[in-house]
Amino acid sequence: MKSFQDHLKIVNNFHELGETIKVAQFLIQEYGLENPNFKGFELREKAKPEFILMTTEGALGEPQIIRIPENTFEYPLELMLNLLAHEMIHVSQKTKENRIEDKNEREWQAYYEMLFHKIFPQIPEVADFHKRFFAKKALEYFNRMGEGSQLQLKYAAQKLEVDYLLLILE
Template sequence: MNFEQINLHLEAYKEHDQILDAAKYLIHSFDLEHENFAGFGFREELSPTSMLLTAEGELGGPQTVMIPRNLFDFDLNLVLNMVAHEMLHVRQKAPGQVVEDKNEREFQAYYEMLFHKVFPQVPEVSDFHKKFFGNKALEYYRRMGEGSDLQQKYAVEKTEVEQLINSLS
């Protein structure tokens, strides 16, 4: 199924106020599903111009991805990247593969939004959003602690993020 057909299906779900079903359809269509995923739930909308998604649940336990009701009012490429970010958290918190450090989880997820190594089927976002996500990745990298083992572990990826940001400026 192509992107336009997927968008038409999402619009139909949205017209019938079936937002959770639309989100399930989206992760199925883009092969983002994972056995640690417990489903979607609603969270409060931030505003008509911004959105926040979260993966909620104990580390090592099933994760519920909380989405705003207005999720599908945004650009589909952006929505897909935001959902993929949370679905990466679902994997990071799965039994047997828990990434303990929040800064590491967030760095990995923002890195994924830029380079799509785990989810290559997810489309790219605008340069504006790439810069934003790149800067968020660098922020979490800084929070790992100057010269820490975690920073050393992700030094190559940090350089990739910096190069991408610089190429967009």
């Protein structure tokens, strides 16, 4: 695999050419994010620094499309890679084999991955500011699972990891 700096140069070149989808496809291959349930990328409206929206769309059990902002690569590459990994977690959660019905569980798993990179270890770390944000979002979804629910019990050990990370970052 190329170095992060090499990837950054390639991303900037593609971005200057307006090839957002091509560079996103390149990155999922380079960072091992591929999934057979992934149908492709589509562009959405431009993102703003305070709100970068990527979504995974498609019926559960069917191939998924990830919609990314047309200006995705104007933002830090580390952050964009983490957001792409988040969406690729959703792609795998929506396969016939791994089907996860509960949205709170899907989001918990995706945010947990952004913090600890257990499935995609090659994804780079983000700034502490973003880690705090992701950890708080993860905890929001954990709390929505229901106090003492089976899902909360299932993820209790991971929640302790998130709590500890927040403690370190505060």
